[in-house]
Amino acid sequence: MGLGLVKWSRIKSPWILHFNSGACNACDIEVLAVLTPRFDVERFGMLLKGSPRHADIIVITGSVTRQIRDRLVRIYEQTPEPKFVLAVGNCAGTGGVFQQCYNVYEGVDKVIPVDVYVPGCPPRPEAIIHGVVKLLQKLQEAS
Amino acid sequence: MTGLEEAVEKLKSGIGAENVLEVKHQPPRNVFVLIKPEKLKEAITYVMKELGYQYIITISGVDLIKENQFEVIYHLSDYSNTISLKIRIPRDEPKVPTITDIIPGATLYEREVHDMFGIVAEGHPNLAKLLLSDGWPEDLHPLRKDVTIQQIRERLEEERRKGVRGI
Numbered sequence: 001m002g003l004g005l006v007k008w009s010r011i012k013s014p015w016i017l018h019f020n021s022g023a024c025n026a027c028d029i030e031v032l033a034v035l036t037p038r039f040d041v042e043r044f045g046m047l048l049k050g051s052p053r054h055a056d057i058i059v060i061t062g063s064v065t066r067q068i069r070d071r072l073v074r075i076y077e078q079t080p081e082p083k084f085v086l087a088v089g090n091c092a093g094t095g096g097v098f099q100q101c102y103n104v105y106e107g108v109d110k111v112i113p114v115d116v117y118v119p120g121c122p123p124r125p126e127a128i129i130h131g132v133v134k135l136l137q138k139l140q141e142a143s
Numbered sequence: 144m145t146g147l148e149e150a151v152e153k154l155k156s157g158i159g160a161e162n163v164l165e166v167k168h169q170p171p172r173n174v175f176v177l178i179k180p181e182k183l184k185e186a187i188t189y190v191m192k193e194l195g196y197q198y199i200i201t202i203s204g205v206d207l208i209k210e211n212q213f214e215v216i217y218h219l220s221d222y223s224n225t226i227s228l229k230i231r232i233p234r235d236e237p238k239v240p241t242i243t244d245i246i247p248g249a250t251l252y253e254r255e256v257h258d259m260f261g262i263v264a265e266g267h268p269n270l271a272k273l274l275l276s277d278g279w280p281e282d283l284h285p286l287r288k289d290v291t292i293q294q295i296r297e298r299l300e301e302e303r304r305k306g307v308r309g310i
Contacts, residue, residue, distance in 0.1 A: 066299070066310045067276035102285040102295045103276065 010056055011139050013045030016086075017055035017079070021072050022104065023062030026122040027089035031059055034132075039125040041132060052078040057135065060114075063091035063098045064105040076112045082142065084115045084135055088128060093117045147174045147224055150194050154226075157189040158182050165229075173225045175216070180230040180239070187217060187228060187242055196221045199242075202252035204260040206234075208288040213237050213262055217249075232262070241266040259286040277309030278302065 020028055034041045035048055049055050052075045064072060076083070087108045090096035095106030108114050115138060118131035151174055155163050158178070165177035178186050190196045196219045205214040210231075217228045232239060241264040243250045253264035254273040261284040264270060272279065280302055285295060299310045 065276065066279070069310075070308050100292055102292060 007139075010082075011136060013047070014056040014084075014136070014139065015047050015049045015054055016057040016059050017049055017052050017075070018059045019061070019072065019075060021060055021062040021068050021092070021108065022065035022098075023089060023091060027061035027091070030122045030125055030128060031061065031088060034125045034128045039129060041129055044132065044136060046132070052076075053080065055079050055083070057084045057086055057132075059086045059088055060092050060108050061088045063095045064108055064111055066103050066105065069105060069111055072108075072111060084139065085112060086116050086118065086131055086135055087114045088118045088131070089123060090119055090121045093119055096121060147172070147226070150174075150190075150224070150226065151176060153194060154186065154189060157193060158186050162186075172223065173227065175227045175229055177229045177231070180232055183217075183228065183230050184240055184242060184245065187219070187245055190219050190226055190228070191245060194221075194226075196226065198222075199246050199249050199252065200225065202249060202256050204256045204262060204286065206260065206286065206288040207231070208234070211235070213260060215239055215256065215262060217242070237262040238265055240264070243267060258284070260284050261287065278307040279310055280307075 018028070018031055033039055052058070058076065058079060060072070076085075085108065087093050091098060092108045095104055098104045099106055105111055116131045116135045118128055120127050147168065151166055154176065159182075162179045162182040163176060164179065167175040169175065198220055200218040200220050203216045203218070205216070207214055211234045212231045213234055214229055214231050219226050219228065230239065237260065239262060241253060243253065244266070250267065251273060253267050254270060256262050257264065257270050258273050258275050275285070280298065283290070283295065283298055302310055
């Protein structure tokens with residue numbers, strides 16, 4: 001759109017969707033801590049949304065179990081373009097301790113494309129904020 | 144000390160000493176008793192009713208592939224001690240009698256053992272899939288020792304290519 005208004009507003013206020021694809025809840029607690037006033041990711045305009053149709057960024061925790069794979073793909077497809085994926089935690093990155101298990105896909109990138117990985121088990125909220133800022137830079141560069 | 148020796152002696156007299164094949168104490172609070180499979184329900188009834196044990200912790204399975212057997216272990220507890228009743232069944236015909244008529248809460252554990260090892264609890268009210276994902280093939284049992292993780296993955300990929308979803 002003219003003057004880059006859409007891009008500007010997206011960078012100023014990217015809405016996120018939090019999706020647990022089989023995490024143990026440790027990463028989820030850290031993601032929620034990031035959203036609370038103590039770490040306050042809302043200073044970047046980020047709001048947690050309940051629907052993938054409202055989201056720009058999907059924050060995924062967990063190592064994508066076989067049961068949830070198709071649901072994750074569906075959530076991803078419901079998110080409007082341009083969409084970005086933040087994989088939080090070792091499990092979402094590589095499968096973590098669930099590598100070589102019969103019931104997981106060993107990471108989000110086996111199923112859908114990932115933009116930023118945040119390692120850690122669980123990652124500290126500062127690390128998640130760092131990943132989020134990296135993602136904002138990526139948004140800035142993307143035309 | 145904890146009364147487990149006494150409990151095992153009572154169990155022996157209750158179901159017959161010739162039906163108790165092996166007793167392994169694991170102090171301070173556990174004992175593993177290998178019994179004959181046909182005496183399983185009798186032994187569980189005895190432990191629950193006569194010895195006053197209240198609940199079942201879980202049912203676990205062991206794949207003894209070298210002996211061509213499955214071991215099924217019923218862990219019974221009285222909130223302080225644990226008596227684990229073990230039975231061994233042939234691997235080619237993995238069937239155990241259900242114990243849901245004695246302990247209704249065992250239904251989920253029997254379903255789990257069925258998922259993981261393919262051990263059928265005969266007489267179970269609903270032996271549907273419990274833990275494995277929706278599209279998981281019925282004849283693939285992940286904790287059996289004769290399949291490797293690579294074989295499981297190849298099989299699931301093949302099923303996916305066939306159009307099965309939920310794996």
